Amino acid sequence: MSELRFDDVTVRYGTGRRATTAVDGVSLVVPPGEIVGLVGESGSGKSTLARAAVGLVPVHGGRVLLDGEPVAGRRRAAGPSPVQLVFQDPASSLDPRMTVGESVAEAVPRERGTSRRSAAVRAEVERLLTLVHLDPDRAGARPGQLSGGQRQRVAIARALAARPRVVVADEITSALDVSIQGAVLNLVRELQRDLGLSILFISHDLAVVRYVAGQVAVLHRGRVVEQGETAQVLGDPRHDYTRSLLAAVPRPPAGSLTTSTIDSTRTTRRTT
């Protein structure tokens, strides 16, 4: 169990007058063994923050710390990154030419000189696929032969193969069909519960974040405008932006719920 800490992190793109600040002084902590949700709209900087966390984009100000040590410094060393990222679209994050077993095996740490095809690696791949509820026999399948949800579970297995101390999940359900997204969300909760993983869970969907994350931070134009316990932030938002986000969420199917505070403001607008 490890802690991921963003300490006044700023990320800029471009140089000179055309530079834009994508992430602006963000401080955020993912405590050991917890899931922290990060919500925001497109352009809010949430994907940039995810990439900064794993060192895929350089940080211009502040630090990203893993248990108090800078993450970026560790990337120079060989071997997998201790912070792993699960990408939005599994169709793009898995090499279509490699079998899913090979994709996962690439991330399994090995002793110097052992092959990626060694029995130990193969056993580890089987264990990981089982962990994400995939039949280990599917290791020989290529991504094209799997459904979107299965592919995303392979991507999760690959992230876990690197024995990460923290996982960053960037919009991992938004490319999936609705019937499948639930299974992936269940898996995220299960992994946190069973493995004690620390997870930064990024999504634009408040309901999804509410379902998996105990704490939530709201990102707006590169800044965290509000953070706290999920129930508290969503139940009693303090910042105007959080309120407008909540107000914009479509009504869930009527009748399934008791009257809620969020809906009372909008019921008048419904036609018929």
Added chain:
Amino acid sequence: MPLTTPTPTAAPPAGLAPHRWLRFAVRRSGRLLVSLWVLVTAAFLMIHLVPGDPVRASLGPTASAELVAARRESLGLDQPLWVQYATYLRDLLTGDLGTSFGSQLPVADTIAQRLPATATLALLAFLVAVLVAVPVGVAVAVATRRGRAPRTELGFASTSVFLATIPDFLLAVALVWVFGVTLGWLPIAGQDGAASFVLPVLALAVGPAAVLARIVRVEMLAVLETDYVRTARAKRLPPAAVHLGHALPNAVTASLTLGGLLLGQLVAGTVLVESVFAWPGLGSTVVESILAKDYPLVQGTVLVYGVGVLVVNTMVDVALAVLDPRSTIGES
């Protein structure tokens, strides 16, 4: 609410705002200058990269040592390299391209005398290629999209591959034989009146036209599948308005980049075609000077061709910026 009077020309559209144009102009001229510098330096170094002594190579093994030394001195080859480079640049700025080994005439004069014939030829050929290729490409795209008219598609594909495969000089030879020798309809050598342009222009234009028609067709097919063409269809405009009003401008814009490269190749193609038709242009000069190892003349002509290509590319970029409101912004 009172009706506002529309003032169509009041606000300049932001895509063409002056400061964006300025930024574009600065950036593009910068690139042109860098390319020019590379070109000039390459032309300068060309002589120095020739293995051994270029003067000796040019004058031949029988020339006396004194003559070689004298020629070396007159060319400044005995100076340190950077001095030569500085002199070369200074001379260039004053329009002095050196003196031909062979004719002992200033290279600049020879080029000035021969350039117009080549430029006219290339320009005419390009116009013919574009005027044929764009309508053909568009028409074939519309006729064959979504797998319609597969025979037309196959016929177009094989014909265009075939035409693009015939080298321009071979086509020139064949044309000479058919129209000049066998039929005797058209002049086959030299530049003398409008009729003398027909065969060289044809020889130059056919290949590029075939390639360009393919490019236009592919771009047009891609554009026809875009969302905005679907929107145009959803407005229930007549097909001609959809194809010519919405698809064509985008397809032409997309074809421009490759089209510019093609024009550059066409400029180079004049070298071969001119030598078939004994055209009094720069192309024959290049070949003769290379064979004669007349290095100053080679240097000058290659430089002029290079500048021609750079000018064409710059013009293509400017055309792109004018036609596509996004390009001045999106360019990196």
Added chain:
Amino acid sequence: MPARLPAPTRRPASARLPAILRTPLGVTGAALLALVLVTAVLAPLLWGDAAEAVDTAAMLQGPSADHWAGTDNLGRDLLFRTLVATRLSVALALAATALAVTVGLLLGTASLLLGPRAGRLVTAGVNIAVAFPGLLLALSFAVIFGVGQVGSVLAIGLSGAPAFARLCQTLVAGVATRDYLAAARLAGVGRLRILLRHVLPDVGGPLVVNVTIGAGGALLSFAGLSFLGLGVQAPAYDWGRLMQDGLDRIYLDPLAALLPGFAVVVAGLAFNLTGEAVARTFSIDSISGVSLLAGGALRTRRRPDAGGLPGQDATPSADVPLDAGPDLVLDVADLVVTVPTPAGRVRPVRGVTFQVARGEAVGVVGESGSGKTLTALAVARLLEPPTTVTARRLSFQGRDLLTGDHRTLLGTELAMVFQDPASSFNPVRRMGGQLAEGARHHLGLSRRQARDRAVDRLRSVRIGDPDRRAGQYPHEFSGGMRQRAMIGLGLMGSPALIVADEPTTALDVTVQRQVLDLLAEVRERDAVALLLISHDVSVVADVCDRVLVMYAGRVVEDLPAAGLATSARHPYTRALVAAVPHLETDLDRPLAVIPGRPVDPADLAAGCPFAPRCPLADARCRAEDPELVDGVACWRPGEDLPSAVPEEATA
């Protein structure tokens, strides 16, 4: 060497070889290539001596029985010389191509091997070099390396390198944006292995095509150089050299120049046709690789293929009364959409029946491949051949859309809103004009009147400063503004129905709210009906009066939106509602899971298509496909579902 942009490929070229050989271009190309290569190998062995035999008695002769193509100035047989020259011509072209590809690959992948900074420098250099025509570069190099074989191989090889470098850069840049490269880097995979395992295989297919075509180009360049006297020097000879020798005699004996020229063209065609055929096969592959899910078939470029359908549309029905009452805006019965694919005809929409009343909002929900988008496009008459639409009844505003031309009706009374506002407007035309042109065409408005109306409609969809905005281009609008402008476009006429296909999927939640509110407002103001296609149950429930749930090209349930959560009877509808978390979802229980994957319309089994994923499915469900009866298409509607949905294991 024309740079050819790659079609996405998924399988190695070797697996495609038989397919290439089945196309006419492929057969011709491969046959010619075989002929050229065999000649290159055998001709010098068979006729090498004959080609060198000097016959002073028969110098400069025309074609004769002894010498079919005549003789040269030493009396050597030109036909044999042309055949023997094949080896040198082809070998030199291949050598130059190999050089061009090697240098090009090194330069093109520099950004991956050397890191971004050095890569940028190389890219800039290549960008300058690629602008110069190959022949010009070759001439310059010929000056440096001197005339002759080695010089021209170097000249043509190096002059071809920038084009290959550029191609590699383009291809690599395409791959580099894929997340799997980032993922591999995070997994600790080294740069070289990333290049070898992840990048090169993807780049390989298009590269093979371009190498083949590049070899053809090199062959022609060589002929050109030799023709100018700058290439192969006597006594060696290639085709270009033979042509040059023959040119002087073209008045007397054209064959001397044209025969080697013919050889050049045949060899050039062999390479180019083969490359072309490979390229076409790859793009066929990219099509057969696309499943029909997500309406992808619509956006796919299709190749001519056996079994292509004639562009015939619609079987009009004679006896059905079309006007089912003044309150019906849209009346659809048994709508079927057929898409021809390389694997045969597929029916992604298989008999959809529904009606939309005046002012009613009907939602269509379903997953990818359910046929909801195709249904919307079919209703709007926006599907084009070879996709075909048939129906027992398809009427809009009481007019039969299956027969006749309804341009003006559809152009003024049917409004469309598409998914991606970023790509739905023409990028090179001003917004005002794009709104105005339909009104000018259908309503006969003057330019001025149409523009005034466009400005007015932009204002009515809450676009500030509409007069200035009308003069702007689409890229100067934000995503939400563009979608509102799209609605404004629909309001240029007097719409009775708005068909909105995933109108908010590409938008943020707050912007989505604005667009949904605007749609609601428009409906209320003018009693406009709405057909809203969405994958998002909560959006549909929020906006619509009635919901059609689609699965595998059919409507499986037709119910009031208010009843979605409580009175849905189809197990699919119920699972769909339960699988999506909302702000009141019980946090202590796992989300409902629908095992398996959405069905691919190309791959439908007998029985109810949902049966493989349905907890209630029995033998009858697997054997017979239920019809939509009384609002639900299920053999066991409304039965209790097994309480605990087991975690999905495999599918």
